[in-house]
Amino acid sequence: MGGADDNITDSASKGSCVTISSTNVVAELIDVLSPEQVTTDPSMLASYGQDWTRFASPAPTAIVFPRSSTEIAAIVHHARNRKLALVPSGGRTGLSGGAVAANGEVVVSLDKMNTVSDVNLIDRTITVGAGAITQQIQEAASAAGLFYPVDFASSGSSQIGGNIATNAGGINVIRYGMTREWVAGLTVVTGAGDIIELNKGLVKNNTGLDFRHLFIGSEGILGFIVEATLKLCAPPKDPIVMVLGLSDMSAIMAVLERIQSATPLLAYEFFSELAVTKVVEHAGVARPFATVTPFYALIEFERNDEQTEVDVFEAVENCMERGWVKDAVMSQSVAQARALWRLREDISETLTQWTPYKNDISSTVSKVPILLASVDAVVHERYPDWEVVWYGHIGDGNLHLNILKPENLDIAEFKARCNTVSIDIFEAIQTLGGSVSAEHGVGTLKAPYLAYTKSESEIAAMRAVKAIFDPDGVLNPGKVFTTP
Ligand code: 2HG
Ligand code: ZN
Numbered sequence: 001m002g003g004a005d006d007n008i009t010d011s012a013s014k015g016s017c018v019t020i021s022s023t024n025v026v027a028e029l030i031d032v033l034s035p036e037q038v039t040t041d042p043s044m045l046a047s048y049g050q051d052w053t054r055f056a057s058p059a060p061t062a063i064v065f066p067r068s069s070t071e072i073a074a075i076v077h078h079a080r081n082r083k084l085a086l087v088p089s090g091g092r093t094g095l096s097g098g099a100v101a102a103n104g105e106v107v108v109s110l111d112k113m114n115t116v117s118d119v120n121l122i123d124r125t126i127t128v129g130a131g132a133i134t135q136q137i138q139e140a141a142s143a144a145g146l147f148y149p150v151d152f153a154s155s156g157s158s159q160i161g162g163n164i165a166t167n168a169g170g171i172n173v174i175r176y177g178m179t180r181e182w183v184a185g186l187t188v189v190t191g192a193g194d195i196i197e198l199n200k201g202l203v204k205n206n207t208g209l210d211f212r213h214l215f216i217g218s219e220g221i222l223g224f225i226v227e228a229t230l231k232l233c234a235p236p237k238d239p240i241v242m243v244l245g246l247s248d249m250s251a252i253m254a255v256l257e258r259i260q261s262a263t264p265l266l267a268y269e270f271f272s273e274l275a276v277t278k279v280v281e282h283a284g285v286a287r288p289f290a291t292v293t294p295f296y297a298l299i300e301f302e303r304n305d306e307q308t309e310v311d312v313f314e315a316v317e318n319c320m321e322r323g324w325v326k327d328a329v330m331s332q333s334v335a336q337a338r339a340l341w342r343l344r345e346d347i348s349e350t351l352t353q354w355t356p357y358k359n360d361i362s363s364t365v366s367k368v369p370i371l372l373a374s375v376d377a378v379v380h381e382r383y384p385d386w387e388v389v390w391y392g393h394i395g396d397g398n399l400h401l402n403i404l405k406p407e408n409l410d411i412a413e414f415k416a417r418c419n420t421v422s423i424d425i426f427e428a429i430q431t432l433g434g435s436v437s438a439e440h441g442v443g444t445l446k447a448p449y450l451a452y453t454k455s456e457s458e459i460a461a462m463r464a465v466k467a468i469f470d471p472d473g474v475l476n477p478g479k480v481f482t483t484p
Pocket of ligand 1: 095153170345348349358359360392393400401402
């Protein structure tokens with residue numbers, strides 16, 4: 001436990017020039033909780049002050065580890081009295097700066113609230129604390145013969161509270177939808193310090209406004225998600241994975257349409273040749289086949305019976321005859337399926353070494369080829385020599401664009417130049433009626449660009465809702481909205 005005796009700016013009311021001693025802040029937090037639940041250890045501050053974006057310098061005043069909703073409510077009441085800024089914190093695997101604490105905030109970690117209940121086999125639900133790790137929940141469901149279908153590469157460290165706060169998507173959205181579809185009930189502590197239970201796990205509950213859906217995807221600006229009751233379903237039967245080498249981008253939607261008419265898909269993902277090159281060279285993943293194509297699609301489907309496989313084969317053959325698919329491989333075992341998935345799932349982590357500038361954009365599925373072509377043209381025209389890696393959940397209309405930092409370019413300069421190109425990218429998205437943040441959330445990184453997707457009146461309504469649940473603006477300032 002440390003605690004420098006310097007003065008910090010009261011970040012909940014930026015601009016009001018109130019200063020309070022960080023020593024006092026820490027001492028008061030200890031009074032509210034206990035000495036074991038508050039830390040100012042520098043390495044902890046550095047780690048808990050940032051997410052996977054790694055763009056901002058972490059600078060929280062302290063981290064607190066509440067153990068119950070009542071303790072979180074006490075922290076919120078204290079923050080309101082003392083005008084402290086609070087940053088809700090889960091596994092910090094986010095990619096939009098939503099959990100970053102770079103301005104003397106108090107990080108409220110949900111690590112200690114990580115209970116996982118027994119599965120309720122009649123309701124087909126599981127009740128979990130916000131700090132429960134996604135993979136733990138998937139394993140608990142699986143041990144009971146059921147399935148929690150929201151899945152992504154960070155499942156081993158992301159926490160369910162963060163998944164709900166960002167309405168996380170992932171690799172199975174085409175079949176199962178986003179996190180929102182799987183939340184049957186929520187307990188939240190609002191920015192006013194109220195503890196409220198939303199929907200209580202009910203299947204049917206038509207009693208007016210359903211605030212559960214307001215808190216899902218709210219990125220910590222309305223309250224803390226402290227507990228959730230999640231829906232579970234039957235696991236998919238015998239999933240098969242195929243990787244297809246595609247002649248060009250326009251083929252990708254025709255192939256989707258053709259294969260979807262043969263069988264419902266669990267996943268339809270895509271990645272470019274540059275993404276394959278990077279994971280082969282840097283993550284030791286094997287190429288799917290010798291043929292090199294500009295784009296690849298990864299599809300997953302259930303082998304309900306032998307006919308499914310025959311139908312998919314026929315669809316792929318038909319795509320080959322038309323020249324859309326140049327080569328294809330199908331998994332013959334669970335190990336092979338996992339190896340093929342690595343081609344897609346290892347991309348994001350592999351690219352971190354180039355400090356990529358990320359965009360996570362979407363359009364309706366049918367407009368994706370136009371979206372990709374127009375954004376790719378913008379980036380290549382401005383920076384013809386830069387490496388641009390495309391991949392994503394194309395069956396959901398969601399593209400991940402990662403611009404890699406050239407080795408000799410300073411990071412601040414790189415970011416500034418990417419920001420200028422972002423405006424052109426977001427104008428292209430706006431023209432197509434798409435979104436500047438498909439699944440990663442707005443956070444700090446996309447906050448300046450919110451108006452490219454949301455109208456002025458929507459943003460005004462969002463602010464009004466925030467003011468109801470967080471009247472003193474203590475929750476996650478600077479996230480979603482750039483100004484209070
Ligand atoms: C993925 O789909 C994640 O792999 C990360 O959403 C995307 O790193 C990215 O840009
Ligand atoms: Zn993604």
